[in-house]
Each structure stands twice: as C-alpha cells, then as structure tokens.
Amino acid sequence: MKNPCASLLAEVRTFRQLHPEVRYVDLIALDIPGHFYGKRYPIDMLEKVAAGSPLKLPQNAVLLGAQGGLFKIGDYCFNDGDPDANRRLVPGTLKPVSWESQPLGQMLITSDGTETPIEFEPREVLAKVLERLQHKGIHPVVAFELEFYLFDKKLDNGQPQFARDPLSGDADDQPNLHIERLSRFSEVLDDMARTAKDQGIDITVITAEIGPGQFEINFGHDSDGLRAADWAALFCRSTRGVALKHGYRASFMAKPYLQHPGSGMHVHVSLYDGAGNNLLAAHQQQALRHAVAGCLELLPHCMPIFSPNHNAFRRLGATVNAATRASWGFEDRDACVRIPESDPRNLRIEHRLASADANPYLVLAAILVGLEHGLQAKRDPIAPLNEDSTSGTDFPLEMLDAVRAMQHQPVLRDKLGAEFVDVYCENKRQDHLAFQQEIHAREYRWFL
Missing domain, CATH: 3.10.20.70 (Glutamine synthetase, N-terminal domain)
Structure with missing residues (x-):
C-alpha cells in the first residue's frame, strides 16, 4: 500500500x-x-x-x-x-x-x-508467524469453522435454558442434524449470516449441529491469514449481538452442557509456494506427513491456547469428536488433525482440537508453527487412526499442567516469542487461580 x-x-x-x-x-x-x-x-x-x-x-x-x-x-x-x-x-x-x-x-x-x-498482542503474534513463513516462501490459505449454541435470552438461576423453537414455542431439546432446524431458526440464522457478510466476512455453509440449539457456520478459504482470523473474531461479536436482537443468547462457550457436545473451532490450512503449488502434496504427500508430525509434537505444549479456560477442558473426550490424545487420520473426525479427502491442489489439514471460545489469532499461530516445525524437522508421524485406533500421544487435561508444558517449550518460545509465551502462561495461570477463589454451592452440599 x-x-x-x-x-x-x-x-x-x-x-x-x-x-x-x-x-x-x-x-x-x-x-x-x-x-x-x-x-x-x-x-x-x-x-x-x-x-x-x-x-x-x-x-x-x-x-x-x-x-x-x-x-x-x-x-x-x-x-x-x-x-x-x-x-x-x-x-x-x-x-x-x-x-x-x-x-x-x-x-x-x-x-x-x-x-x-506489543510483543504479546495476539494479532501481532500471528503477524510475525505469517511474515516469517512468507520469507520462507510458504503461503498459508486458511478457513475457520465455528460452532456455537443458541440459548433462551432468560437464564434460570444463572443457568442456560434451551432456545425456544420459533415454530412450536417448545425448547429445542432434540439433538439432531435435521435440515428443518435451520428452517425453524432461519430468521435469526439468516440475520447472523447477513450481518457477518456486512462485516466483510465470507460466510459459506450453515449446519444444524448435534446439540440442542447448536449450529456451525463456516467461512471461505482466504490467502490472508490475518484476515481469516479477523473474520473469526468479528463473527463472534456480531453473532452475539444479532442473537440478543432476536431474543436469544449466542455463546461460543466450549462446553455449556455436560450431556451434549461441546463447541469447537475447526481450522483448515493448506500451504502453497510462490508459484501456487501445494507444498503439502510434494513428494507424494511426504511433506504432509512431516507437517502432521510437527503439529502433533507441539500440540501437547499448545493446550493453553487450544483450551484457554477451565470450561474448555471439559469438552475434551466428552461425547463425540473431541479427542483426549494428540492424533491424526484421514477423514476421521475423532482425530485432532484430520485430513479431508481432496485433490492434490486442495490438500490440507483440518485442526479440530481448539474450543470455539479460543483466541483465533493464537490458534492459527500455534497451528502454523506446528506445520512449520514439521516441515523443518522432516520426521514421520505416529500411525493414523485409520491404521491404529489406539494411536495418539497424551496431552495435558488440566490448565496448570498445560501451562507448565507450554512455558519452557523451546520451539514455541522461539517461534511464538519468549515474551509472549511467558506473558500468556502467567495470564492463564492467574485466570485459573482466580476461578478457584469462589466456593461453589456443591462444596457446601458435599462438605458442610
């Protein structure tokens, strides 16, 4: 410019x-x-x-x-x-x-x-990662998918209530993927999509998800990683605002109901060189395997980014499509890193672990660092779930363990910035400790 x-x-x-x-x-x-x-x-x-x-x-x-x-x-x-x-x-x-x-x-x-x-500003962290990749001749193309829940606008003693079906007036308490749910909630969903487009966001597919009042909206693939993350951030803001206008609450909370699926942030990433060739497809997709290995190696150390709060850890391993181990697979939604079926030109990874309320700039930065590390290290990954359903490596399932795993990881400190890693880890540690400072009613019920 x-x-x-x-x-x-x-x-x-x-x-x-x-x-x-x-x-x-x-x-x-x-x-x-x-x-x-x-x-x-x-x-x-x-x-x-x-x-x-x-x-x-x-x-x-x-x-x-x-x-x-x-x-x-x-x-x-x-x-x-x-x-x-x-x-x-x-x-x-x-x-x-x-x-x-x-x-x-x-x-x-x-x-x-x-x-x-500001070294620890999320957008700046992602900008530095993208700039480094560009200097290496690596050009990501990115698309986000975000799941969210609609709730009734009124809370019940602070607890969320199922969204009311506009047609019947009853609670939308039948988890399913029926297309009719899109029709029944079309007024608010159409307004969400229209408003997002007014913000410049490339909205594509809308899906009625499995949870009651749960939906997913996908964005188009974009060659500007910063803009793709901007879209995800702005979409959360506009969606919450539009929901309130229609008498609902919209939330990207990772696990609002224990008995129903959580909400995830799925990120599709492909990598191209300056001539437009898909780098992941090189050498009969050997580069893809290296990139996957890098993602899986760093994934256990990025958990405070992918699961940024206490509630987000509740989503892991619960109900469907939420892993508890770092894994990958072809066309396998139980894997953290899924390889969707595609032609070599569009070969990509789908990173499925992050919760919907994670910071999109940091999630994308962590994924790209994993891909970059894998392409540099050139190691083969563990077996995919398609070959071994028990394949996977453990990652932390509690925040303080996750912070310890992240803070001293040398690759993350080098490629995300040591100052950012220290600041971020301490922020998450303090948030976790602050969360523990309130005595829950259950404690009185159990121990008084």
Whole structure:
C-alpha cells in the first residue's frame, strides 16, 4: 500500500457518505482471553486518526483476564506505569454495526505494523508467524469453522435454558442434524449470516449441529491469514449481538452442557509456494506427513491456547469428536488433525482440537508453527487412526499442567516469542487461580 493514510482516509469518508447517521465508531482489538477491548470514537475524530493522528491505548489492555481484571505479570500492569502503546487502523474493517439500538460503526485496530508493536498482542503474534513463513516462501490459505449454541435470552438461576423453537414455542431439546432446524431458526440464522457478510466476512455453509440449539457456520478459504482470523473474531461479536436482537443468547462457550457436545473451532490450512503449488502434496504427500508430525509434537505444549479456560477442558473426550490424545487420520473426525479427502491442489489439514471460545489469532499461530516445525524437522508421524485406533500421544487435561508444558517449550518460545509465551502462561495461570477463589454451592452440599 503506497499511501496508507490516503487509503484509510478515503475509507472513512466513503463510510460517512454511505452511513451519514453514524456518529460514533468503536475501535476494537482482541485481548489475550479473546475479548474485544477499545474505545468509542466520534467519527470526525476517526477521520483525523485515518489522516495520521496518533492512536494510543493502554498497552496493558491486552493483558486483561477473562473477567476483565488485571494480573501482575512480571513488571506489567502494576510496576510499569501503565504506558500507552501505539495502535493503527486495520484497512478494510470499517463497517456498520446493525445489532445495536443506535447507529454505530466499528473498526479493528492493532499494534502490529506500528513502530513498537506489543510483543504479546495476539494479532501481532500471528503477524510475525505469517511474515516469517512468507520469507520462507510458504503461503498459508486458511478457513475457520465455528460452532456455537443458541440459548433462551432468560437464564434460570444463572443457568442456560434451551432456545425456544420459533415454530412450536417448545425448547429445542432434540439433538439432531435435521435440515428443518435451520428452517425453524432461519430468521435469526439468516440475520447472523447477513450481518457477518456486512462485516466483510465470507460466510459459506450453515449446519444444524448435534446439540440442542447448536449450529456451525463456516467461512471461505482466504490467502490472508490475518484476515481469516479477523473474520473469526468479528463473527463472534456480531453473532452475539444479532442473537440478543432476536431474543436469544449466542455463546461460543466450549462446553455449556455436560450431556451434549461441546463447541469447537475447526481450522483448515493448506500451504502453497510462490508459484501456487501445494507444498503439502510434494513428494507424494511426504511433506504432509512431516507437517502432521510437527503439529502433533507441539500440540501437547499448545493446550493453553487450544483450551484457554477451565470450561474448555471439559469438552475434551466428552461425547463425540473431541479427542483426549494428540492424533491424526484421514477423514476421521475423532482425530485432532484430520485430513479431508481432496485433490492434490486442495490438500490440507483440518485442526479440530481448539474450543470455539479460543483466541483465533493464537490458534492459527500455534497451528502454523506446528506445520512449520514439521516441515523443518522432516520426521514421520505416529500411525493414523485409520491404521491404529489406539494411536495418539497424551496431552495435558488440566490448565496448570498445560501451562507448565507450554512455558519452557523451546520451539514455541522461539517461534511464538519468549515474551509472549511467558506473558500468556502467567495470564492463564492467574485466570485459573482466580476461578478457584469462589466456593461453589456443591462444596457446601458435599462438605458442610
């Protein structure tokens, strides 16, 4: 982009012409737990930012815990003076917000691409991985798939209730894959898809999943990994907003019901060289085997990214298609790394382990580092599940064990950044400890 200021300024002015009713724009970015933070700017001030005025937010906003609190992490948060850090506008992301009661816009911001990027900002972590791969002549093409649940808008003593079938008024408590469920919930689902497209997201397939009120929406394959992760992040925000507008709650919580399937984030990744050749198909797919081996080797050390909270670990090994060991297989949905049937041009992996509430920037970064490591190490993987149904290697199933496995892993510290790994692990450790600080009613029932 020869003149980013001119391009951004044109984008803001065009938006103002198309949406003269919008007076404010939310400038938003994803923090470590995967929540949006930011500021609401008057649109005339946004035009000044687009023209080159500084855009600064507190650096430590990236470090917020799952409940929005600050943890002491090294010298951050309490011993650093809470400094501001530069952000920039992400071109092409200024879009209208249609689910709020008042006209509003939103636009992504990031520290990546600034003079002093924040080393532990999720988007910056992914940007560095993609830049390194590009220098190696490796060009990923990525597609996300996200599962989520619809709940009734009203909670029952804090507990979720099944979404009401708009046709019958009854709870949608019959888990199935019937196409009629898409028809019965078409009003809210169509609005979700339409709103996502208005955000620039390439929505493709919509599926009624197995759980009651559970659905999956897929995105198109994109050669820009940052944009693919942007889509996943923005989709979660718009979907929750649209659901509330229709009288539902939408949640990407990993395991809202113990007796029903959890929600996952499935990521399809293929790798190409500069000439457009599929690198995974090289040498009669030997490169694919090497890439899979790298993914499986690092997977046990990436569990705090793939299962980023206490609830996400509940999803593992429960009901269907959620593994408890690092495994792979051809056309096997019980595998963490699935190889869908395809021609050599479209050969890819489908990484199925991450929970739907994981941070999409970090999930993709971890997957790409695994693929990169495998292509470099050139080792063969363990047997696929198709050949040995018991094949697999163990990975941590509790957060503190997972953090210990991640923090000192040399490949992750090198390729994701040692500063990020230390900050992220401490954030997850503190979140886990904070979660333990509340006494559950069950404890009184069992032990009082």
